[in-house]
Structure formats: structure tokens, C-alpha cells
Amino acid sequence: MEPSSIRKWSEVVGLLAVVASLIFVGLEVRQNADATKAATAQSLNDSWLEWNLAMSNPEAWSAVFRLYDLADLSSENSADAAAVRSLMRSVFQHWSNLHWQYLQGQLDQRLWDGVVRDMEKRVNTPKWNRLMEWTWEIEGDIYHEDFQRLFDDMLAQRVGG
Secondary structure, three states: OOHHHHHHHHHHHHHHHHHHHHHHHHHHHHHHHHHHHHHHHHHHHHHHHHHHHHHOOHHHHHHHHHHHOOOOOOOOOOHHHHHHHHHHHHHHHHHHHHHHHHHOOOOOHHHHHHHHHHHHHHHOOHHHHHHHHHHHHHHHHHOOHHHHHHHHHHHHOOOOO
């Protein structure tokens, strides 16, 4: 075989190796993206489970129920107020984190739609909304700007708002 033929075959083999490597890398990237989305979905499920288990305890609701009917929350500075603000911050943080994951493409649209329905349900429940708005006014600036805009819009568009 002539040296030029050997060189051509070497180049073809090299090109095929490069193409095979790129295909392999592409498949690995896709597999990693799928694994990330699956882990995000599992994390969402686990966090909802944790939240529901925590809130199944009647003591967790005691402070909420005591604040529901207060005429003026603006000057409330009790242990109940601190507990309710902490509860609301945990909900906002959870939603904010999920919103960020959605924006990054790590949370499936269908799962994000469920989160939005949950947010809208809470925003449109009058007593719950009152406590959320009160906490949001005090604490809302700590969340990322995209989530702030989303939640501000949701509050502005609430039923009866």
C-alpha cells in the first residue's frame, strides 16, 4: 500500500473516531440532563411530602389560626407572627427555588404548572392570602427578581383583588 493511501485511511479512521466521540458525548449530555430533571422532580415530590407531613400537625397551624382574624397585622410582633412569617417564608422559598429550576430548564413544564396552580390556590384563598401578602411585604425582597415579578403579578391578579 502506498503511503498516501495509508494516510487517507488514517484520516478516515481518525474522522470516524472523532464523530463517534461526539456522538458519545452528546448521548452522555442528554442522559445527564434527563437525570437532572428526574432528580429535580424527585426533590419536588420529597419537599411536598415533607411540607404536608409537617403541616398535618395541628400545632403547626395554631399560630396561623390565631393570626387569621386579627384586624391589623402591620404591628403584630408576637411569637405567632414570627412563626407565621417563617412558615410563609418557607413556602416562598420553596416556590422561588422551583421557579429558578424551571427557568434553568431543570423542572418539567407539567410539574411547574402544578406549582403555579398551588400558588394561585393559596393566593386566592382570602385568609391565607392576607397572611401571605403581609409576609411578602416584609420579606419579598429577599427572593430573586424573576420570582418577585411573578409573585407580585399573581397577587395583583388574584380573584377579588
